[in-house]
Amino acid sequence: QVQLVESGGGLVQAGGSLRLSCAPSGRTFTTYAMGWFRQAPGNEREFVSTINWSGSDTDYADSVKGRFTISRDNVKNTVYLQMNSLKPEDTAVYYCALAWGSRWYQDPAKYSYWGQGTQVTVSS
Secondary structure (H helix, E strand, O other): OOEEEEEEEEEEEOOOOOOEEEEEOOOOOEEEEEEEEOOOOOOOOOEEEOOOOOOOOEEOOOOOOEEEEEEEEEEOOOEEEEEOOOOHHHHHHEEEEEEEEEOOOOOOHHEEEEOOEEEEEEEE
């Protein structure tokens, strides 16, 4: 019913910036929150950031707070993750996810749809 497509990943040097985008398609007429998660090889998928329907409430993992910014444009039907001051430990596959409702969630089990992921590699 809903497809999520991430873009914007790539290779960047430490201290650089990337902006990830996620565009849901399909039936998204009701309210939904969006989240970003990441997973490095051999590691468990971890929470990165999330944003509620209106964009008025956001949350970040401690490891990215102050460096990453999540935002959304409901007219363009797109959510963004601006990543600044990137570190090698940020290297992972980044996934966007959709959860129906007005509030945001850190728990990946709350999300109904997931993108295929986009690779972010930060070199030192």
